Amino acid sequence: MDFSKPIEIAHDVFWVGYVIPNDPFQCHVYLIKNGEESILIDPGSMITFPVVLEKVTSLVDLKNIKYIIMHHQDPDIVGCYSTFEKIMPKAERYIVTHWRTEMLLKHYMWDTPFYLIDQHNWKLKAGKRELEFVFTPYAHFPGAFCTYDKKTGILFSSDLFGGLTEEFSLFAKNVDDYFEAAKPFHKHYMPSQEVLHHALKQVQKKHPLMIAPQHGSIIKKDLINPLIEKLKDLECGLYLLDDYESDLYILNKTDEVLKQFFKDTVSLSSFNLVLRNLFDNIKKVIPSIQKIEICGISPLSEAEHCFSFGEDHKIVEIDKMDENYSFKKELKQNDKKIGDIYIIINKNMNKREKKLLEMLLNKIAVPVAISLEKELILRELEDNNKKLYEKSITDPLTKLYNREYMKEFLNKKIEEAKRYNFPLSVAMIDIDFFKKINDTYGHLIGDCVLKELSELLKNNFRGSDIVSRYGGEEIFIIMPFTDCENACKKLEYFRSLVEEYTFCDKKSVKITISAGVCEFDKENDGIEDLILKVDRKVYFAKKQGRNKVVCEKGG
Structure with a gap:
């Protein structure tokens, strides 16, 4: 043409x-x-x-x-x-x-x-x-x-x-x-x-x-x-964005990043995802950006939390800030400092990119501060809720799960075992002559035995197995994906371990345990049936002289 x-x-x-x-x-x-x-x-x-x-x-x-x-x-x-x-x-x-x-x-x-x-x-x-x-x-x-x-x-x-x-x-x-x-x-x-x-x-x-x-x-x-x-x-109305800047490229790119950031803060519930998108969007217009780090103090506990996102495309919480940053901006809301944002760059940033980054930092400082404060409060509340929940399902002495949680978990696993047809076994352990330990050494030593036995249990059973204090000196164990034969072998091994173990160093207490093991019968068992069956196996173990494991079958 x-x-x-x-x-x-x-x-x-x-x-x-x-x-x-x-x-x-x-x-x-x-x-x-x-x-x-x-x-x-x-x-x-x-x-x-x-x-x-x-x-x-x-x-x-x-x-x-x-x-x-x-x-x-x-x-x-x-x-x-x-x-x-x-x-x-x-x-x-x-x-x-x-x-x-x-x-x-x-x-x-x-x-x-x-x-x-x-x-x-x-x-x-x-x-x-x-x-x-x-x-x-x-x-x-x-x-x-x-x-x-x-x-x-x-x-x-x-x-x-x-x-x-x-x-x-x-x-x-x-x-x-x-x-x-x-x-x-x-x-x-x-x-x-x-x-x-x-x-x-x-x-x-x-x-x-x-x-x-x-x-x-x-x-x-x-x-x-x-x-x-x-x-x-x-x-x-792009020129409304800043009182002094007239570079159309800087104004336009700032506006694009801000619009996406505001959209993300409204539509995304994850602060980590908002931060990742912010990094990606800034990186598109300023390729020399290497990392964004944001640190803030929780308004509830004054604990410091830091978040980092960079070229490895992973967000991680970090314990200590690396002081080798290129740009730093205080994050404030209503004149109250919430934290700091750090931008790490390489040496290839030109003057235009620097002006663009400075404008972006100025524009995002307040909304990032609001998002950060919200995230810090949310994390604190989630941590507190988690602690309260864990406290509600944990036995205060042994730190094992309590009886209420054991029944809730067992009910759930029974339904799953029926639906997906996997083996499910349970065991109950009772410390032999535990009353005699309390009478001989006192209740503090009795508590010591319970705590050390609980640690042994946690160290010798899988993370997928649930170990709980059923009551007194009785321990209840739920073992998903385990048939009766393998559950019996596991309990027999643990019984022999306890027999050789010395509890409470100063008193050198020796104990034995009696245990019962049952596998869930999908056709006939409910939760109460299963608990009653395994309890009866413990009774038989004690009747046979204690320091024994009695299994329903195959053991």
Whole structure:
């Protein structure tokens, strides 16, 4: 495509602009060739004027340009007109615009009279051609409007649908790429999402076949509606983000990270996931970021908790901060310090990235402080609840599970054994002549024996086995996925271990145990049946002389 010549984008409709070298802010000029009532749309600035004039005169005689549409008053579209007017032959000619634009353009003291669209029913009849005007107030100024050519279905959209493009492309290639170009343009040009949304709705009512914006790229029919739907979700007014920063890239990237962060803090219940996403999103715009670390003091217990997320893509709680950080920001809420955020970077950060990171830290400090405080309180409450629950199911002397938890767990495992058909065995242990130990050595030694026996049990049974204090000197053991034969072997081994063991060093107490073992019968046993059966096996062990293991079968 030869951009040094006019490009016909529809029948008798031409792009007559100039590609400004190395400029993402291209300004387009369009011409509708319409006999003696031809129409020039947004004539441009003095930068583009020489090329525009050459292209226009190659298509029409200047005396045949009857209407000059000026969508707004900015110099990039009207700056050349003082010169243009001087070289145009005397003829009937009008500047077509909105009264709000005319209030400013009249200060140029041009000779060309105005045709005010709001006073002509938002229409213009140019010979057999009819143009309609779409009022899009505040997008980007109070009198903003678009021009719709009914003959070709082209909507000349002024600043709407504009884009900032790294490389010139007269036509948008696809929705996603052009949206990325249009996004920063609209976010800083349009004052609010409501204004943009209203303007887009007005455009959609015309069902245009092509959109020709003043900036960016021309949009063909198949891209129009998908692009509009994406633009509707944009939150605009980018310059409200900071009082002093004017770098559009920094503002746009800061806004993108903040929007996602705020969305995550509302929608995600996991602080770790919020922190991970924050790291990933900052890493996208500042690749030199290596790690984020956040430390805070719990308002409930004043205990310090630190969280770290970095290039290993794992969040870990750390005991001590590494002081080798690059950026540090206090996290405060209502002037109360909650903690600190540390950003660790490598040496490749440039000045722009540094400014972006500093702005991000300033903007996220308060919401991160709120999230951190919430997380610290939640962790503290969860820890406290866990401790209370563990206390409620634990025997205070032996630190084994208590009888109530044993029954709850056994009920659960009985149901699972029935459903999934796995073996389940239980055992009961009773210390032989325990009363004699208390009478001989006193109750403190009796307690010592119980505690040391409990430690032996915990060290010699699996984590999946539940060992509980059933009552007095009786211990109850639940062994999922264990048949009676293997349970008996395990109990026999433990019995012999206890027999050889010396308890309570100072007193050198020797004890023996009697034990019963039963396997759950899925057809006939309930929880009480199973407990009664294993209790009877302990009774038989004692009757046979104690220091024995009696099993229901196979043992």
